[in-house]
Amino acid sequence: MRILVVGFGRVGARTARVLDAEGHEVTVVDDDHGKVLRARERGFTTIEGDGGDRSVLETGGIDEVAAIGGLTGTVETNHRICRIGSEYGCRTVMRLSEDVDPEVYDRYEADADEVIYPERFGAAGAKTAILGGDFNALGDLTEGLQLIVVRIDADAPVVGDHVNEIDLGDHGRIYAHGRDGDPLTIPLPGTAVETGDRLAILAVTGAIEDVESTLLG
Structure with a gap:
């Protein structure tokens, strides 16, 4: 799968x-020469330039990639990247950053398939690793959120559905998927749910039963 990662800072580099x-x-795009050199040293194809510039993204092959991540430290740039994508x-x-105004968030969310808060989920990932080293841990991530793992049985209504098309509404968001016996990873477009699969969901604490009902029937 061909992917453009725009921004090779802490979040982009790890991604x-x-x-x-x-x-x-993976092709990396960044306007910082030092970061471009580091990405190149690690074996990535690189494009040096402003990721919010259409011509730069076209040079990076945006017309041929399956996905693009606007992962720079500038919200406005990430927004432009996703609109072009x-x-x-x-x-x-x-x-996005944690301090984005809710009204601005709503506008940005409409222009992207997925919105992430690295600051929040970096802490969540650290806690998960401490508790169990995988998404098998179940614990409070914030006062109102929990990370849960649901195993899909044969009678579940979502069997056969694409993971990225399952709508949990405001109750939660699916963040990882794994086949029976395989590790959990970020689901790719077109990944269909099969019996025995596991789904990792960031769910609103008071809506966990609703999430499980949607997934399991």
Whole structure:
């Protein structure tokens, strides 16, 4: 799967390494010469330039990639990246910061397939690793959120559905998927749910029963 990662800071660099380790073809875009050199030294195809510039993304092959991540430290740039990516029909992921105004968030969310808060989920991942080293841990991530893992049985209504099309509404969001016996990873577009699969969900604490009902019937 060909993927454009725009921004090779802390979040982008780690994302690129994980995707590369899973066998995906990653191109890194950044306007910082030092970061471009570091990405190149680690074996990535690189483009030096402003990731919010359409011509730079076209040089990076946006017309051929399956997904693009706007992972720079600038919200406005990430927004432009995702809007351009949407025009080319690829999956778009936008990095936001915790302090984004709710009204602005609603506008940005409409222009991306997925919105992430690295500051929040970095802490969540650290806690998960401490408790169990995998998404098998179940614990409070914030006062109102929990990370849960649901195993899909043969009678579940979501069997056969694509993971990225399962709508949990405001009750939660699916963040990882794994086949029976395999580790949990970020689900790819087109990944269909099978009997025995596990889904890791970030759920509103008071809505866990609703989430389980949607997934399991």
